Amino acid sequence: MNSPLLNLVPGKTFLHKLTGKTKVRTFLVLLVYIIMSFDIRLLFPLLVASIIGLVSLKPRWKTIKVFFYIAIGMNLINVILYYLARPTCGANWCGGGNTVLFQFTDYFTVSAETIWYLSVRFLKMMTSFIVSMVFILSITPSEMAAGLYSVKVPYKICTVFSLAFRYIPDIARDYENIKVSMQARGVEMDPKKASVMTRLKQNVLILIPLIISSFERVGNISNAMDLRGYGKGKTRTYYSEHEELKADKIFKVIYCALLVFCIYWIISHNIMPQPSKMWHPFS
Amino acid sequence: MDTPIIEFKDFSFQYKSQSNPTLHHINLAINRGEKVLILGPSGSGKSTLANCINGLVPFSFDGTITGTCEIAGRATKSASIFALSKVVGTVLQDSDAQFVGLSVGEDIAFALENQSMPRSEMIPKVQKASELVGMQDFLLHVPYELSGGQKQKVALAGVLHEDVDILIFDEPLASLDPNMGMMAVDLIDRIHREQQKTVVIIEHRLEDVLYRHVDRIVLMNEGSIVFDGTPDKLLASDLLRQYGIREPLYIMAMKFAGCTFTGEQSLSDIQTMDLAPFRDKLIKQQQLTLEKYTPQYGDTVLEVSGVSFAYAEKPVLQNISFTIRKGEKVAFVGKNGAGKSTMAKLLCGIIRPREGTIAINGENYLKYSIKELGEKIGYVMQNPNHMLVKDMILDEVKLALTLRGKSPEEINEAVKETLKMCGLYAMRNWPVSAVSYGQRKRVTIASILVLKPEIIILDEPTAGQDYRHYTEIMEFLEELNRNYGVTIVFITHDMHLAIEYTDRALVFAEGQLIADDSVFKVLSNDAVIEKANLKQTSLYTLAKRLGLEPEAYIEHFITYERQMRKHE
Numbered sequence: 056m057n058s059p060l061l062n063l064v065p066g067k068t069f070l071h072k073l074t075g076k077t078k079v080r081t082f083l084v085l086l087v088y089i090i091m092s093f094d095i096r097l098l099f100p101l102l103v104a105s106i107i108g109l110v111s112l113k114p115r116w117k118t119i120k121v122f123f124y125i126a127i128g129m130n131l132i133n134v135i136l137y138y139l140a141r142p143t144c145g146a147n148w149c150g151g152g153n154t155v156l157f158q159f160t161d162y163f164t165v166s167a168e169t170i171w172y173l174s175v176r177f178l179k180m181m182t183s184f185i186v187s188m189v190f191i192l193s194i195t196p197s198e199m200a201a202g203l204y205s206v207k208v209p210y211k212i213c214t215v216f217s218l219a220f221r222y223i224p225d226i227a228r229d230y231e232n233i234k235v236s237m238q239a240r241g242v243e244m245d246p247k248k249a250s251v252m253t254r255l256k257q258n259v260l261i262l263i264p265l266i267i268s269s270f271e272r273v274g275n276i277s278n279a280m281d282l283r284g285y286g287k288g289k290t291r292t293y294y295s296e297h298e299e300l301k302a303d304k305i306f307k308v309i310y311c312a313l314l315v316f317c318i319y320w321i322i323s324h325n326i327m328p329q330p331s332k333m334w335h336p337f338s
Numbered sequence: 339m340d341t342p343i344i345e346f347k348d349f350s351f352q353y354k355s356q357s358n359p360t361l362h363h364i365n366l367a368i369n370r371g372e373k374v375l376i377l378g379p380s381g382s383g384k385s386t387l388a389n390c391i392n393g394l395v396p397f398s399f400d401g402t403i404t405g406t407c408e409i410a411g412r413a414t415k416s417a418s419i420f421a422l423s424k425v426v427g428t429v430l431q432d433s434d435a436q437f438v439g440l441s442v443g444e445d446i447a448f449a450l451e452n453q454s455m456p457r458s459e460m461i462p463k464v465q466k467a468s469e470l471v472g473m474q475d476f477l478l479h480v481p482y483e484l485s486g487g488q489k490q491k492v493a494l495a496g497v498l499h500e501d502v503d504i505l506i507f508d509e510p511l512a513s514l515d516p517n518m519g520m521m522a523v524d525l526i527d528r529i530h531r532e533q534q535k536t537v538v539i540i541e542h543r544l545e546d547v548l549y550r551h552v553d554r555i556v557l558m559n560e561g562s563i564v565f566d567g568t569p570d571k572l573l574a575s576d577l578l579r580q581y582g583i584r585e586p587l588y589i590m591a592m593k594f595a596g597c598t599f600t601g602e603q604s605l606s607d608i609q610t611m612d613l614a615p616f617r618d619k620l621i622k623q624q625q626l627t628l629e630k631y632t633p634q635y636g637d638t639v640l641e642v643s644g645v646s647f648a649y650a651e652k653p654v655l656q657n658i659s660f661t662i663r664k665g666e667k668v669a670f671v672g673k674n675g676a677g678k679s680t681m682a683k684l685l686c687g688i689i690r691p692r693e694g695t696i697a698i699n700g701e702n703y704l705k706y707s708i709k710e711l712g713e714k715i716g717y718v719m720q721n722p723n724h725m726l727v728k729d730m731i732l733d734e735v736k737l738a739l740t741l742r743g744k745s746p747e748e749i750n751e752a753v754k755e756t757l758k759m760c761g762l763y764a765m766r767n768w769p770v771s772a773v774s775y776g777q778r779k780r781v782t783i784a785s786i787l788v789l790k791p792e793i794i795i796l797d798e799p800t801a802g803q804d805y806r807h808y809t810e811i812m813e814f815l816e817e818l819n820r821n822y823g824v825t826i827v828f829i830t831h832d833m834h835l836a837i838e839y840t841d842r843a844l845v846f847a848e849g850q851l852i853a854d855d856s857v858f859k860v861l862s863n864d865a866v867i868e869k870a871n872l873k874q875t876s877l878y879t880l881a882k883r884l885g886l887e888p889e890a891y892i893e894h895f896i897t898y899e900r901q902m903r904k905h906e
Contacts, residue, residue, distance in 0.1 A: 063440050063480045197440050221440055224482055233724050235688050239712035240785065241741030257741075260727045268723050275435035278398055282428045283449040283496065287420040290454045294447035294464070295440075298457065 061220070062195045065295075068112055070193045075296055077303045077310075079202025082190040084310045087317050089183045092324075093148065093333035095175050098182050105185040112192050119188065126184045133180070134173045145169030150331030171335055196220035197295035210291045222272070229268055233261050342367035342408075343503060343536050344391055349405035351386060351395060360386045362561045363405070370503070373530050373537040375547055375569075378558035379582045379804040380775075384540050387558070388506050390414060391538065393422035410503060423449070427497025431509040431802075433489035434481070442468070442484070443477035446495045467499040470533075471525060485674055487518035491525065498529070504536045505529065511543050512802045515673045515831035516873035523549045542804045544578070545586035545876065548606050557581060569606035574599030582806035584834070588876040591895055592616055594902070595623035608876045613883055620884055628897045633841050636664030639792045639825060640685070640715075644694035647684060654680045657694070658851045660844060662793065662827070667819055669828045669836040669857070672846035673871035678829050681846065682795050685827075687711040698792060712738070716786035716794040720801055722778040725785065731773070732757070732766040735784045752788055759822060760784040760814070775803070776810045783815075787824070795827040800835060812839050833875055837861065837896060845870045858896060862889040 065071050070078075088101065137144060145168030146153040157165040194202070200213035234244070242257045243249040249257075280286070299307075346366040352359040361383045368374050378384040389395045390407050397419040407414045410425050430436045439445030446467055450460045468474040471491040481489065490510060497505065507526060511519040527550035530537045541547050544555075548569060555572050557565035559581045565572055572578065578585045585593070588608050597616045604611050613620075640662040647655040655677045662668055670678040683689050684696065687708045696703045698714050706714065719725050728734040735756055739749045757763040760780050765773065770781060779799065786794055799815070800808040816839060818824045828840060836843050836857050843860045845853040847869045853860050860866055867874055881891035 064478050195440065197444055217440060218438065221438065221481070225434060229724065232719065235683075235686070235708070236717060236719050236725055237727075238688075238708045239686055239717055240738040240789075241709055241712060243709060243741075245707070263727045264724050268721065271723070272432075272435050275430065275432045276438060278394055279430055279432075279436035280438055280448075281394065281398055281419055282392055282423055282430075284420050284423045284452040285448070287452055288454055292451050292454050292457060292460070294444050294451055294457060294460055296457065 062192070063220070065195055065198070066112070066193070068193075069302065070108055070112055070189065072300065072302065073193070073306060074299055074303050075194060075198025075200070075202035075293070076205040077202075077299070077306045078190060078194050078198060079206060081306055081310045082186070083206065084314050084317065085186050086183070088313060089179060089186065091317060091321050093172075093175050093179060095178065096334060098175070098179050102178060102182045102185065105182060105189055108189040109185055109192070112189065114192050119192075122188070126181065130177055130180045130184075134177050137176070138169065138173060142166075142169060145172035148172045148332045149335040149337055152337050154337065168335065168337060171337070172333065175333065195295065197293065201293035201296035204291070204293065211286070214285075218276070222276070225272070226265070226269055230261065230265055233264050237261050341370065343370045343410050344368040344538070345406075345408045346390075347406045347408075349390070349403070349407050351390060351404075352402045353386075354400040354402075356401075359402075360561050361390070364563060366556065366563060366566070368536060368538065370536055371534055373527075373539075373551070373553045375539045375541060375544075375552045375555045376558060377542060377544060377555055377583060379542060379806050381560075382558040382581075383561040384558045385508060386561075388428070388508050388538065388540050391504070392426045392428045392506055393417065393419035423502075424500060425502055426504045426506060427494075427500060427502035428506045428508065429490065429493045429497065429510060431512050433486050433493060433513060436493050437481045437489050440480060441477065442473060442479050442481075442492050445481075445492050446473075446477075446499070448496060449500055463499040464495075467495040470498055470529065471495045485518065486513045486515075487522060490514070490522060494525070494529070498533070502535070504538065507537070507539045507541075509540055509542075509802070511541060511546050515871055516546075516833055517673065517871040519543075519546050520549055520873055523547060527551065542583060544583055548586065552606070557583070570604055571601050573605040574601040574603070582804065584805040584808075586876055587834070587837075587895075588880045590899070591623075591877060591880060592620065594895075594898055595619045608879050608883075617884065620880075621886070623898075624884075624886060624891060624894055626894075626898075628894065628901065630897070633665070633667075635666055636823070638662070639664050639699055641697045641700075642685075642694070643697075645684065645691040645696060646693040647680060647689065647691050654849050655684070656849045659694075660851065660854050662825060664792075664825055665819065665823045666842065667826050667828070667840045669830055669840040669843045670846060671830060671833075671836055671843050671860075671870065671872065673831065676846040676870065677849045678846045679797070682717065682797065682827070682829055685715050685793075685795060686717045687715075709742075712791070713789045714792050716789060716791035718779075718782055718786055718794060718796045718799070720798045722775070722782045725782045726770050726778065729769050729771075730766075731762055731768055731770055731781055734770055734781055735762075735766075735788050738785060738789050752790070756784050756788040759787065759818065774807075776807045779811055780814060783818075787818075793825045793827060795829065797829045798832075799828060799830070800832060808835075815839070831872075833861070833873060837875070837892070838899065845872070847871075856893075858889055858892040861892055 085101065089098070142163050143153055143166060145166055149168040149171060152168055154167040155164050156167055196217045200217040203213045203216065204210050237260055238244055242260060244254060346364040349361060349364040350359050351361040364387065376384045376387060386395065389399060391409060393414055395401065396403060403415055409422060414422065437445050439448055443464055446464045447460050450463060465474065468477060471494050473488065473491050473495060476488065510522050510526065514522055523546060526537060526539065529535060539547060552569055554567065555569050556563055557572065557577060564581065565577050573589050589605065597619050599605065638661050643659045645655060645658045646653060658681065670681060672678045684691055687703065687706060690704065703711065726734060728737060732753065735753050736749055739752060757766050760783060762780060762784055770778060799811055803811065812835065815826055819826055828835060830836060840857055843853065843855065843857045844851060845860055845866055852869055853863065853866045861875055862878060877892050877895055878888045881888040
């Protein structure tokens with residue numbers, strides 16, 4: 056059983072079959088890669104690659120569609136607000152030029168530089184969204200724990216991740232049951248019949264038993280873990296982390312090379328003076 | 339000569355948070371390869387005893403220990419829980435909470451992961467352990483798609499690969515339906531024999547555990563051992579009654595018939611025990627004419643006709659029809675996933691039927707909202723802690739009326755009446771957290787009864803309760819039914835409950851209502867029992883062995899038992 060967004064069992068496509076270590080490390084390097092620049096020559100290829108990756112995962116478009124709408128909507132708002140706050144913001148980024156193409160009022164001018172800057176900005180944010188989406192859709196919580204452990208995150212923190220995913224559905228089920236019993240006792244959850252404030256207040260009535268029963272559960276879980284030797288050693292291995300396959304080795308070469316490139320890029324762009332803050336086609 | 343692998347010597351333990359010791363001067367030796375049942379009512383200290391063996395005491399539960407407890411020659415006082423986990427494997431009661439992995443394979447491997455074992459060594463071990471419990475085809479399954487019995491098997495596999503010598507099962511039957519319970523007992527027995535493990539079972543459900551041979555029973559009460567000997571000796575004695583443990587039904591029947599036991603006879607297996615000395619008395623008892631028990635019912639309150647329901651494509655309930663009359667006590671029985679809980683949800687209006695109608699007092703129930711239905715059909719959840727939201731008993735009972743905006747006079751009147759009905763009036767100003775589990779259950783029932791529903795539905799009202807609490811809760815419900823004519827529906831897989839306290843059983847299997855009849859008729863129908871994953875009671879076996887008609891025999895037993903209860 057897999058929920059639409061979250062895999063609990065590894066999927067069958069190429070990206071799914073990578074180890075957690077590869078997935079987490081690649082994702083971290085790609086994040087650095089995205090964050091470090093506003094350079095479309097770097098971002099565009101990654102956008103294309105991540106779209107290919109997403110398609111290859113064969114996701115259920117119906118359920119992830121809504122996340123796309125939200126991401127596109129939020130990023131558009133972000134870009135528009137940037138424009139409204141400072142219509143000439145592009146000049147700052149593209150070495151000072153301000154080629155006005157169109158003028159609403161004296162203040163609201165539209166320049167080629169601003170359009171360029173805001174488009175790249177939008178592209179960058181969408182790339183980071185799609186890369187994250189590919190990451191989330193391809194990984195299972197256990198692989199995530201194993202992957203984080205491989206980048207030297209203490210295993211107790213990694214366990215928090217996998218345990219949270221393990222018990223969230225149980226807690227959700229408890230919540231659902233408690234809610235229904237409270238409804239039968241007279242808590243009105245129908246938005247048409249009770250105001251938002253009343254519903255919020257009454258939700259507290261559901262949370263009290265939920266919190267208490269979750270505490271009971273936590274006690275049991277920690278005993279069960281102690282009894283099986285959790286926390287005994289300084290290190291730990293992961294059953295869900297299979298041996299590295301050929302694909303993992305190829306990815307390793309890619310993310311290592313990419314990391315070297317990122318380091319080079321960051322250092323060079325901070326030491327050497329650049330003609331402008333971002334690459335642009337304007338002279 | 340056998341050497342004890344578990345040895346308590348004058349052992350006492352007191353939890354840090356408690357003012358009195360939980361265990362008093364325990365002297366107990368369990369030999370390698372023995373299979374021992376630790377029996378006792380709730381609060382007798384049997385779970386604490388188990389936790390002393392596996393090291394949770396004193397590792398997780400702080401307290402004072404006097405005397406010694408040695409496991410495989412190691413004193414638990416100084417040994418770490420990790421060292422003990424190499425010798426002792428524990429299967430806890432809560433099969434959900436102990437499933438920490440996100441798949442069956444991962445959960446079985448959890449202990450190995452903690453030892454930093456390379457994955458290549460882990461895989462064959464996981465495979466072998468899963469084969470031992472018969473879960474090898476489920477390695478990639480996630481916990482949400484497993485039944486309670488399967489989760490328990492996984493938990494067992496998770497401690498088996500450690501090559502532990504001792505296996506502890508803490509109330510292994512608590513959350514299983516009768517058939518799964520039987521399979522669990524069988525599995526424990528197989529592992530015991532094939533793997534030569536020392537097995538310690540903590541339970542209060544004696545009859546179910548005795549489905550397979552047990553070497554020795556240790557009976558505990560209030561922190562002390564009151565009996566330590568063979569099952570046969572214990573069954574022959576009066577200790578079970580005295581300490582609030584339910585006797586197996588066939589033993590009860592034999593005691594009703596006035597059979598006397600010497601303590602030397604083999605009694606623990608109904609299939610093979612020698613009935614010759616008892617036959618005459620048992621048959622004579624059967625000939626005793628009893629006043630027929632004929633319950634009086636009022637008008638039809640609930641009519642379900644042709645109801646079907648499905649969450650997605652696959653139907654969960656198909657073409658269900660039945661009626662319930664005022665004052666009836668009905669049991670919905672069937673294995674988990676058979677549709678009985680869905681039926682209850684339908685009745686409460688949480689979900690609505692796709693086809694068919696449900697009528698309450700002749701009115702189609704579709705016109706009521708969940709809140710309005712709450713005034714007609716009350717639903718009491720299994721775990722009272724899921725329902726209690728207020729600090730004080732009085733406020734808790736008031737809540738449903740306050741939320742409905744009734745006038746203070748009306749509220750006070752109704753609350754007072756309900757509290758008196760439930761015997762809680764004297765405690766009305768007590769904090770909910772200060773009362774016992776059974777009383778909390780009463781509070782939840784009162785909080786529903788205050789709305790004066792036509793029917794109350796109780797989901798597994800006695801789950802996880804020992805016989806004393808079980809009797810307390812059930813007698814209370816019986817009283818409500820007898821004195822106030824409250825109509826009660828039990829959702830249960832406890833056959834004892836169905837036999838003793840209900841008049842009629844509705845048996846669900848794979849979304850269908852496969853039987854709707856008096857309890858004794860249902861329980862003597864082999865086809866129904868098998869389809870619904872129920873368990874044949876030992877009365878049935880006893881009747882068969884005596885050459886009596888099981889249906890008549892069970893009916894006679896129930897009637898006699900009810901009369902006995904009334905006279906007590």
